[in-house]
Amino acid sequence: MQEFNDNMIRQYRLMSLQGIITINDKDHNVEEWYNQFVVWNRVQGFKQPRNYFDWCLMKVQGEGAKNITAAVKINCLGEQEFPSLEEMKEILLKTYKMKRNPEDIINELKSMKINKNDDIIKFNQKYTELYNKLDDKFKLRLFTSDYLDAIINKVSVWRNIKLETKNKDITIEEALEAAEFYDKLEVELRIKTQNNNGFSKNKINKNTNFNKNPKFNNNNNINNSNNNHNNYNNYNNLN
Structure with missing residues (x-):
């Protein structure tokens, strides 16, 4: 039953992502992407970067996706540390040299x-x-x-x-x-x-x-x- 519920939640999140714009090397409205994910994360109840990182990355392609992935670090405990939504926004702005x-x-x-x-x-x-x-x-x-x-x-x-x-x-x-x-x-x-x-x-x-x-x-x-x-x-x- 729990597995069924998890699958339903996952399907719902995938469907809701369709309303968020995708960043790529040709179209990169970073501010709009960021604002949409602020709302989306709040609705999903995501607060920690590790919870929403993969979902955000699904809506980024090209150089932006590469640079965001490269920002994942390994801490002294051997655990992955993911960039926050604000940090991902900064990475995208730098990638596409936007102010x-x-x-x-x-x-x-x-x-x-x-x-x-x-x-x-x-x-x-x-x-x-x-x-x-x-x-x-x-x-x-x-x-x-x-x-x-x-x-x-x-x-x-x-x-x-x-x-x-x-x-x-x-x-x-x-x-x-x-x-x-x-x-x-x-x-x-x-x-x-x-x-x-x-x-x-x-x-x-x-x-x-x-x-x-x-x-x-x-x-x-x-x-x-x-x-x-x-x-x-x-x-x-x-x-």
């Missing part, structure tokens, strides 16, 4: 969010790459506050830049540079703290071992001294 719609770039920049454990340098590289694709007149529609919203999950970095910009204005480029500086500073402080904690623990362990050594144990020395004193008194009493 992205500035509105799409602005929307993507405003929706970008770094995760707490992400590398801020890599994040900034992607942010800068998109930002530099905009003409100057479109860059004016983005503000430093938009970038700060994008890195809000890096709480310490975000807070430091907010303090720095409290009484002065800085550009997005300056904010990018400041974010990398404060992130590096935070890492260095964390390493220094860990090293100091390690040194303190070693010192405590050494002191503990020192105190456990009968030769240097103060309590033992006191007891030995008392014993010697008692023995001395007993000796005098006998005499």
